[in-house]
Amino acid sequence: xxxxxxxxxxxxxxxxxxxxxxxxxxxxxxxxxxxxxxxxxxxxxxxxxxxxxxxxxxxxxxxxxxxxxxxxxxxxx
Numbered sequence: 448x449x450x451x452x453x454x455x456x457x458x459x460x461x462x463x464x465x466x467x468x469x470x471x472x473x474x475x476x477x478x479x480x481x482x483x484x485x486x487x488x489x490x491x492x493x494x495x496x497x498x499x500x501x502x503x504x505x506x507x508x509x510x511x512x513x514x515x516x517x518x519x520x521x522x523x524x
Contacts, residue, residue: 450477450498458502458517466518469495474508474515486510 454477457467469477471487478498479491492508495515499506504517 448476448480455502458499458504461502461504461517461519463519463521466516469515469517471513471515487515 461467471485474487474495475482475491478494479488482488482491487508492506492515495508495517496506499517502517503519505520506515506517508515
């Protein structure tokens with residue numbers, strides 16, 4: 448199942464220097480169904496990163512916290 452449309456809205460309107468956290472089970476469900484969750488498959492993580500770039504967001508997975516984070520990067524000052 449793809450991310451819900453509400454997630455598109457969240458990432459599109461995310462202010463700079465803030466993030467949103469997604470637990471591993473949803474990363475697997477949204478970006479790599481059936482690929483495994485412990486840890487999420489590299490294909491699911493790559494798809495999550497690609498999804499984030501559509502909204503000018505970075506993505507990083509934190510295995511110790513069992514979640515991924517999307518955030519708006521700050522342009523060079």
